[in-house]
Amino acid sequence: MTAPLDGVRVLELTDESAEYCGRLLAGLGADVVKVEPAEGAPSRHIGPFLDDEPGPDRSLAFWADNVGKRSVVALDDTDVVALCAAADVVVHTLRPAQAAARGLDVDALHERAPGLVVCAVTPFGQDGPWADYLADDLVLMALGGSMAACGYGPGAGGVYDTPPLASHGDQAWRTASTYAAIAVLGALAWRAESGQGQLIDVSAHECSASMTEWHLMTYLCSGGVHRRGPHPTLTAADGRQVAALNPDFLGPHVFAGMLRMLEDEGVAGELSDPAFADPVHRAGNYREVWRALKRLAARHDGETLYRLGQGAGLPWGVIRSPEEVLDDRHLRARGHFVELEHPELGRSVTYCGAPFVAHGSPWVMERRPPLLGEHTDEVRAQWSAGTPAAGTPAAGAPGRAGAAGDGDAGRAR
Amino acid sequence: MALEGLRILDFTRLGFGAQATLICGCLGAEVIRVESTRFPDAIRVMPPFVPEPGERGEAFGAATLANATGAPSANRGGIFYKYNTGGKRSITVDARHPKGLALLKDLVAESDVVAESFAAGTLARWGLPLEVMRELRPDLVYVSMCGFGHEGPDTSHVTMGPTAQALTGLTFMVGLPDRPPAGWSFSYLDHVGGYLGAIAILAGVIHRRRTGEGQHIDVSQLEPATALSGALLLDAMLNGRPSRRPGFPSGNRRAHPPAAPSGAYRCTGDDRWVVVSCRTDEQWSALVGAMGAPAWAADPRFATLVGRVEHADDLDAHVESWTRGRDRYEVMDLLQSVGVPAGAVQDAADRLERDPQLAARGHYTDLGNDEVDALPLEGVPFRMTATPPHTGGALRRGPPCLGEDTEAVLGEVLGMSTDQVAALRVEGVLS
Numbered sequence: 001m002t003a004p005l006d007g008v009r010v011l012e013l014t015d016e017s018a019e020y021c022g023r024l025l026a027g028l029g030a031d032v033v034k035v036e037p038a039e040g041a042p043s044r045h046i047g048p049f050l051d052d053e054p055g056p057d058r059s060l061a062f063w064a065d066n067v068g069k070r071s072v073v074a075l076d077d078t079d080v081v082a083l084c085a086a087a088d089v090v091v092h093t094l095r096p097a098q099a100a101a102r103g104l105d106v107d108a109l110h111e112r113a114p115g116l117v118v119c120a121v122t123p124f125g126q127d128g129p130w131a132d133y134l135a136d137d138l139v140l141m142a143l144g145g146s147m148a149a150c151g152y153g154p155g156a157g158g159v160y161d162t163p164p165l166a167s168h169g170d171q172a173w174r175t176a177s178t179y180a181a182i183a184v185l186g187a188l189a190w191r192a193e194s195g196q197g198q199l200i201d202v203s204a205h206e207c208s209a210s211m212t213e214w215h216l217m218t219y220l221c222s223g224g225v226h227r228r229g230p231h232p233t234l235t236a237a238d239g240r241q242v243a244a245l246n247p248d249f250l251g252p253h254v255f256a257g258m259l260r261m262l263e264d265e266g267v268a269g270e271l272s273d274p275a276f277a278d279p280v281h282r283a284g285n286y287r288e289v290w291r292a293l294k295r296l297a298a299r300h301d302g303e304t305l306y307r308l309g310q311g312a313g314l315p316w317g318v319i320r321s322p323e324e325v326l327d328d329r330h331l332r333a334r335g336h337f338v339e340l341e342h343p344e345l346g347r348s349v350t351y352c353g354a355p356f357v358a359h360g361s362p363w364v365m366e367r368r369p370p371l372l373g374e375h376t377d378e379v380r381a382q383w384s385a386g387t388p389a390a391g392t393p394a395a396g397a398p399g400r401a402g403a404a405g406d407g408d409a410g411r412a413r
Numbered sequence: 414m415a416l417e418g419l420r421i422l423d424f425t426r427l428g429f430g431a432q433a434t435l436i437c438g439c440l441g442a443e444v445i446r447v448e449s450t451r452f453p454d455a456i457r458v459m460p461p462f463v464p465e466p467g468e469r470g471e472a473f474g475a476a477t478l479a480n481a482t483g484a485p486s487a488n489r490g491g492i493f494y495k496y497n498t499g500g501k502r503s504i505t506v507d508a509r510h511p512k513g514l515a516l517l518k519d520l521v522a523e524s525d526v527v528a529e530s531f532a533a534g535t536l537a538r539w540g541l542p543l544e545v546m547r548e549l550r551p552d553l554v555y556v557s558m559c560g561f562g563h564e565g566p567d568t569s570h571v572t573m574g575p576t577a578q579a580l581t582g583l584t585f586m587v588g589l590p591d592r593p594p595a596g597w598s599f600s601y602l603d604h605v606g607g608y609l610g611a612i613a614i615l616a617g618v619i620h621r622r623r624t625g626e627g628q629h630i631d632v633s634q635l636e637p638a639t640a641l642s643g644a645l646l647l648d649a650m651l652n653g654r655p656s657r658r659p660g661f662p663s664g665n666r667r668a669h670p671p672a673a674p675s676g677a678y679r680c681t682g683d684d685r686w687v688v689v690s691c692r693t694d695e696q697w698s699a700l701v702g703a704m705g706a707p708a709w710a711a712d713p714r715f716a717t718l719v720g721r722v723e724h725a726d727d728l729d730a731h732v733e734s735w736t737r738g739r740d741r742y743e744v745m746d747l748l749q750s751v752g753v754p755a756g757a758v759q760d761a762a763d764r765l766e767r768d769p770q771l772a773a774r775g776h777y778t779d780l781g782n783d784e785v786d787a788l789p790l791e792g793v794p795f796r797m798t799a800t801p802p803h804t805g806g807a808l809r810r811g812p813p814c815l816g817e818d819t820e821a822v823l824g825e826v827l828g829m830s831t832d833q834v835a836a837l838r839v840e841g842v843l844s
Contacts, residue, residue: 004620020640028616047669048648060647061669064640106798125796128773133749138665138675139756142688143768147677148760149598150587160684163677164758165595168586168662169643178608183795185615186415186440190800192622198799206776206794209768213428213574213599214461215761217491220788221461225760227684230595231575241593243579250571306580315571317579319594321657322642323649325582328635330567336636350650352639355609357564360628361620 003029003364008188009383011035011087012069013080013104016043016170017137017204018093018121019065020177025184026068027354029364030089033070033379035080040372050345056372057344063369067340067351071370072379077102085112086383088191089184091119096126106199116197117187121180125203135204140172144208149215153229164228175211176204233319234293240302241319244293244309246286252279254313261312267295326350340368414441414807415800419618420826422447422524423501426454428574428600429634430530430558431496432607437526437614438499438806439792445524445822446503447517448815450844456492457815458484463491463785487815488784497813498780498790500806504823505816505843508539512842516823517541522549523826525621526614528556533563543629552627554617558610562633572634574600581638582645582656590660602634609637644669666725673721674700677758678733680741686758687741689732689748694718699751704735742767765789778804780811787811819843 006029012022013035026032034041040056043065050058074080081103084090092104099105099120106118120126123135141147147164155161183200191197215226233241247254255277262268271292275281282289297305302318309316320328326337338353354363419442425431438444448454462485484490507513518541521527527546529536536542546553557563560572570576575596578584584596613630621627639646642656649655656662665676670692677686691697697718701710709715709731714724721728736744741757748755757763764771771777777789790811792804803809823829823837837843 002620002624004616004623006623023640024612028612048644048652048654050651052652060644060651064644064647124770125774128770130749130770133756134752134754135756136672136690136692136754138667138672138688138690139754142677142686142758143756145759145761145764146597146601147686147688148758150595152589152592152595162589163665163679164686165587165589165677166665166688167583167597167601168645168667169583169641171601171641174641175604175608178605178612179793179795182436182608182611182615182793183797185612185619186800186802187797189615189619189622190415192619194799196799198797201796201798203770203774203794205770206774209764209771209776210791210794211601211604212761213601213603214492214495215599216765216791217495218461219761219765221463221491225762226598228595228598230593231598233593235593241579243575243584243596245573245575249573310567310570313571315573315576317572317576319579319584319596320582321585321649321655322582322639322645323655324657325580325639326646326650328580330561330565330570331635331639333565334562334633334636336639349647352636352646355637355640356613356630356632357562357636358613358616358628358630360624360626360630361616 001361004361005030005188007031008089009033009087010089010091011083013090013092013094014121015041015093016046016061016065017173018091018177018180019043020174021091021119021121021180021184022069023065023067024178024181025089027363027365029361031070032068033072033083033375033383034066034370035072035074035083036372038073044372063349066369068365068367069370070367070375070379071373072376073373077104080104081109081112083383084109084116087116089117089119089188091121091180091184093121095122095132110197114197115191115195117184117191117200118197119180119184119200119202121176121202121204123203124205126201130205137170137172138166140204140208141166143205144172145212145215146171146208149212149226149228151228172204172208176202176207179207234297234305236297236300236302236305238301242297242302242305242309243317243319245315247314248279248282250315255279255282257313261308262292262296265296265299267292267299269295338365340365342368344371414802415797416440416442417807419443419526420524421445421526421528421614422520424527424529424531424536425558426530427456428492428496428603429606430528430610432604433556433558433610433614434501434528435496435499436607436611436793438501439802439804441800441802441807443807444499444501445520445818446497446501446813447520448503448505449507450487450505450816451507453487453815454493456496457487457490459490459492461491462489463494463788486784488782494785494788494790494812498792498804498806498811500803500808500810501813502818502822503813503816504819507842507844510840510842512837512840514540516827516842518545518549519827521546521553524550524553525618526554526556528558528610528614530558532559533557533568547627550627552621552625554614554621554627555629556610556613556617556632557629558606558632560634562631562635564631574602574634577602577634577638581635582642583638585656586642586645586662588662589664590662594662602638605637605641606632606634671718671722673718673725674728674732676729678729678736680736680739680744682741685741687736687744688756688758690754696753697721700748700753703747703751703753707731707735780805782811782814783817784814785811816843
């Protein structure tokens with residue numbers, strides 16, 4: 001089976017902020033080549049490192065976001081420009097002045113390769129009053145609004161005595177990277193029709209600002225602002241927490257299933273009183289509901305409590321650490337985790353795999369993260385100027401101006 | 414626009430699926446929402462409600478589906494306006510009516526993509542299993558989006574964003590050391606799942622252009638989340654350093670790469686904060702200069718990054734003693750002017766009314782419909798020079814009133830006359 005981006009060449013010239021974009025495009029089958037300086041991309045020097053020993057080929061942060069790519073060490077900017085001209089897509093994290101100084105501004109690139117899709121991912125976008133401001137993920141999570149809505153609730157007297165919190169995992173950068181991948185796919189679809197390249201301008205700040213669900217609407221509707229505080233959780237017998245949202249959120253019918261479960265476990269108590277069948281009564285006496293749930297929680301470990309609740313139709317989930325997700329039977333059955341050989345280490349490593357199950361074009365996950373400069377010669381030979389994009393016409397791969405297909409099968413009739 | 418000419422028949426509800434189709438709409442796809450007057454999308458009828466001019470609506474805190482019966486109309490549910498930009502159109506069809514099902518089949522035959530976010534098996538029960546849709550449209554790209562997806566042992570599980578966030582490690586990653594996780598107070602995964610849903614649609618369409626083949630892509634809310642923990646999983650597996658350990662998660666402090674000061678610091682006002690993050694000696698020196706070179710900053714413990722990280726508690730207290738009497742935006746602008754990464758902790762009101770960057774970038778687009786005056790709404794947060802996306806989609810319009818496009822769509826797509834549509838309406842098919 002052919003992957004959607006089979007034969008599409010993506011040149012990646014990014015710092016750690018946008019590497020996740022290339023990882024997604026590689027999963028869709030693109031030939032993603034990471035162009036690095038002699039000392040390696042910045043992320044190769046960010047920990048944690050394998051066995052806590054630093055080294056460009058030992059960064060686990062690098063591994064997580066660069067699996068599936070190839071690596072080329074560029075000689076100089078002329079070399080980089082030549083590689084760009086042989087690509088279908090360039091993803092970079094340069095600000096306008098930096099790009100221009102290196103001969104990588106979009107006009108210069110389009111002069112050599114008019115069909116090139118150039119995607120610039122920057123903290124604040126190509127223009128605007130904050131365009132030159134500096135940001136790491138923490139700054140973007142603050143400005144975007146996630147932080148204001150994440151953290152612990154107020155202490156005594158209604159005063160917030162702990163700060164707003166940002167998630168680990170660089171979520172603003174990841175959102176920007178994901179939007180960058182979406183925009184690149186849109187640009188490739190358009191290029192298949194028109195032959196035209198273009199510049200995509202991704203502002204991580206805007207991406208971060210648009211991911212807080214109902215918060216903007218609450219403000220527009222009520223003038224109120226959402227404040228931070230955790231969702232309700234139950235503490236299980238093993239100390240694990242289970243997210244236990246108010247079942248009435250899903251509708252009044254859900255209470256019946258919950259009551260059955262509590263009665264089966266012999267902890268329903270007052271909830272068996274028919275008065276509790278009335279959602280209005282429940283809403284006024286939710287403390288009683290919560291007491292019964294706490295009695296249930298004290299009897300089971302977290303994973304069991306999660307499955308008990310789900311069995312009763314409740315939207316419960318046990319709070320797992322990232323490594324505890326590995327044991328999830330559902331994800332395993334869906335083939336989510338992928339083992340990749342690292343031959344130079346004599347071992348294989350488990351990676352998170354496909355973000356969805358695509359029956360006609362399975363996710364491509366065959367290459368372990370590249371060693372620094374591992375593919376320099378190979379890529380130079382394959383990408384040398386004038387050669388059409390990789391991939392064979394028989395597999396439906398595009399020519400230079402027709403990446404991602406050239407038919408009209410995608411058009412509505 | 415990038416996806417002009419692409420037609421998506423959109424059965425999504427709530428946030429997750431609708432986020433995917435709104436992205437495609439903003440890129441120019443024609444998105445036709447198939448809805449029902451009897452079972453309206455919950456976010457159409459739950460608070461907060463868009464108020465009448467001059468009124469204030471009800472905040473989300475009071476929202477449950479149980480009290481949705483108090484909705485003023487199917488067109489004032491505020492959250493609907495977050496997830497249904499992109500110029501989506503709305504038709505109402507009663508799928509349980511034989512003629513309604515026949516209409517849906519005719520629409521499937523004329524669509525490039527079917528997107529839905531029902532519980533697994535729902536469309537099949539309506540009479541639209543994948544085999545039937547494929548007969549109608551052999552090259553159909555069918556993208557299903559629901560909590561656990563359509564395949565696997567736990568597909569019956571009920572999820573909302575926070576459920577999936579708990580199960581996939583996202584909730585765990587937000588918190589202070591040695592306290593239960595604080596987690597996210599909103600459904601971040603409704604967005605992330607929707608982004609991957611959009612990628613699935615785009616990948617399916619591109620794949621079909623190249624091969625002529627359609628396919629089924631099944632998107633859950635779990636898989637899109639696992640890679641969001643970055644290196645934490647690898648660190649646990651390979652270095653034996655699990656995330657569930659004393660001291661982790663570490664609030665706003667980050668070990669990789671190390672930074673100090675790094676965190677949120679209190680400013681003037683009620684619960685107002687600024688984030689400051691220094692990774693280098695240059696940034697630290699600039700911060701010291703901006704603070705007026707206070708005596709404490711000369712403490713040898715703070716001379717190196719390693720020292721600043723080691724003594725972060727003391728350092729944070731000192732930095733906060735400086736920010737505490739200052740306005741968060743003034744601190745941000747002052748520090749940025751000398752090259753120190755800093756940002757105000759903004760809420761939704763700040764983003765709309767005090768953020769000059771979002772304003773200058775045209776982040777919000779004023780859009781309304783027949784029932785709701787124009788609101789500043791969001792679409793996709795990127796620009797494209799050749800095919801600019803638009804929050805109002807190809808039609809340049811706001812989120813649709815329930816069923817407002819029924820007659821137009823049946824006419825344009827199926828060639829039905831006004832009289833034919835009127836007859837179906839009398840029969841109750843278009844409810």
